[in-house]
Amino acid sequence: MPVITDRPQLLADAAIGLIASSGMRALTHRAVDAAADVPTGTTSYHFRTRRELLRGVLVRIAEINRARLAGLPGPPTGPEGAPTTRDGRRAEAGRLADRVAIFIDGQIGEHRDRTLARMACEIEVASDPDLREILHAGSIFRTLAIGAVTRLGAADPPRSADGLIALLDGLQYDRLVGVGSLSAAPAGTTQSRAEIAAVVGSYLTGLVPG
Numbered sequence: 001m002p003v004i005t006d007r008p009q010l011l012a013d014a015a016i017g018l019i020a021s022s023g024m025r026a027l028t029h030r031a032v033d034a035a036a037d038v039p040t041g042t043t044s045y046h047f048r049t050r051r052e053l054l055r056g057v058l059v060r061i062a063e064i065n066r067a068r069l070a071g072l073p074g075p076p077t078g079p080e081g082a083p084t085t086r087d088g089r090r091a092e093a094g095r096l097a098d099r100v101a102i103f104i105d106g107q108i109g110e111h112r113d114r115t116l117a118r119m120a121c122e123i124e125v126a127s128d129p130d131l132r133e134i135l136h137a138g139s140i141f142r143t144l145a146i147g148a149v150t151r152l153g154a155a156d157p158p159r160s161a162d163g164l165i166a167l168l169d170g171l172q173y174d175r176l177v178g179v180g181s182l183s184a185a186p187a188g189t190t191q192s193r194a195e196i197a198a199v200v201g202s203y204l205t206g207l208v209p210g
Contacts, residue, residue, distance in 0.1 A: 027057075
């Protein structure tokens with residue numbers, strides 16, 4: 001793992017780990033100092049209030065998720081070369097489901113802490129529109145989703161994209177803290193990705209007209 005020289009980034013990463021392991025109540029400046037192994041007062045210097053610290057966490061989560069998504073291989077989400085036949089669209093739905101499954105499997109496996117922290121933060125900022133906006137500046141996900149379902153011929157791309165995002169959020173929650181955490185294949189395995197792809201593929205294939 002590369003050495004992080006950006007101090008606010010180091011602190012945000014430490015805060016993410018703290019939230020994932022101990023919950024939102026554990027998020028204090030002193031606790032982050034200890035988790036990051038920095039002198040007492042370092043976190044309060046960079047993030048004057050708890051709200052600023054929480055904002056730093058949200059920004060960090062969003063930027064890492066965007067980078068992960070951008071780095072995944074898979075079918076394009078722009079209009080160029082979009083399939084025009086039913087069979088072509090169904091084939092693309094399958095490829096897209098495989099791509100999404102890789103991302104979601106990573107979210108509940110290698111990046112589990114960050115996903116748990118994001119879920120905890122979503123509850124915390126539910127009544128704070130400004131901070132909630134940072135979370136959903138994951139609007140990049142919605143933009144990509146709209147483009148992807150448009151290529152499949154979805155009748156109402158924005159609504160279908162919202163449904164896809166809700167499905168993916170539900171899959172992550174279920175496999176981390178829901179019933180799926182007891183019965184699903186372990187994250188990081190071929191079986192886990194196959195199970196996720198099957199669920200997502202069913203949804204996407206259902207959007208193909210005809």
